[in-house]
Amino acid sequence: MRIVFVHGACVRDGAWWWSRVDALLAAGGTASVAARLPSCGELPDARRPAGLDDDVEEVRRVLRDAGPAILVGHSYGGVVATAAADAGDVRHLVYVSSFLPDVGESLADLGPTGPAPHLEFSPDGTFAARPELVPPLFLHDCGPAAVEGALARLVRQDAAVLTTPVRYAGWRSTPSTAVVCAGDRATPPEMQRAQAARAGRTVELATGHHPMLSHPDLLAALLQKIAAAHD
Numbered sequence: 001m002r003i004v005f006v007h008g009a010c011v012r013d014g015a016w017w018w019s020r021v022d023a024l025l026a027a028g029g030t031a032s033v034a035a036r037l038p039s040c041g042e043l044p045d046a047r048r049p050a051g052l053d054d055d056v057e058e059v060r061r062v063l064r065d066a067g068p069a070i071l072v073g074h075s076y077g078g079v080v081a082t083a084a085a086d087a088g089d090v091r092h093l094v095y096v097s098s099f100l101p102d103v104g105e106s107l108a109d110l111g112p113t114g115p116a117p118h119l120e121f122s123p124d125g126t127f128a129a130r131p132e133l134v135p136p137l138f139l140h141d142c143g144p145a146a147v148e149g150a151l152a153r154l155v156r157q158d159a160a161v162l163t164t165p166v167r168y169a170g171w172r173s174t175p176s177t178a179v180v181c182a183g184d185r186a187t188p189p190e191m192q193r194a195q196a197a198r199a200g201r202t203v204e205l206a207t208g209h210h211p212m213l214s215h216p217d218l219l220a221a222l223l224q225k226i227a228a229a230h231d
Helices: 019-027 052-066 076-084 131-138 144-151 189-196 216-230
Strands: 002-006 031-034 068-074 089-096 119-121 126-129 176-181 201-205
Touching: 002 019, 002 052, 002 076, 019 031, 019 216, 052 068, 052 076, 052 089, 068 076, 068 216, 076 089, 089 216, 126 131, 131 144, 176 189, 176 216, 201 216
Parallel strands: 002 031, 002 068, 068 089, 089 176, 176 201
Antiparallel strands: 119 126
């Protein structure tokens, strides 16, 4: 069983974001791989601008090569994972502080109306997280090294990813677990719980938005349990 990770919006270097969990999983004998998202500029040969459909196709490619897999999406990555779960052999979907769109829904349909105050939109059609708000909202329970590494990996992304609807909803046919981060200051826990109602089960962690950085042991232990149940 392999874990396939999909990171969130406006960041690059997915392998770094998941590296702490990856190390713990590897020590327990579970392999993992982090997908790269074209819309975040992680595939230099991808068309520009790259959007949600490009991200979905890249995750599908990873899944086709992965064998039996648990697909884990964080934040925006949950939208990508939802739409990509029809490829390969996905045994379980895990959503971390994330969104579970239905067919025809986009990420923008699932949140509050109007742009989030921690995001900045540009006339060129891209958006980004406001760097000054990232530490207090997204990383408040992370150590200095994690905060520094995260800030160095912020990127702009095509805003169309927020309004593009998904064409497949993996949670409707694949077993799923939603991880609610109860201390999240960026995606309100009540919003997460509303989304989690679509999953097969819900697990709450007393962490901020990025448990893979702040408490990787909690997330790794959960993933190992899920993997063991599907062996």
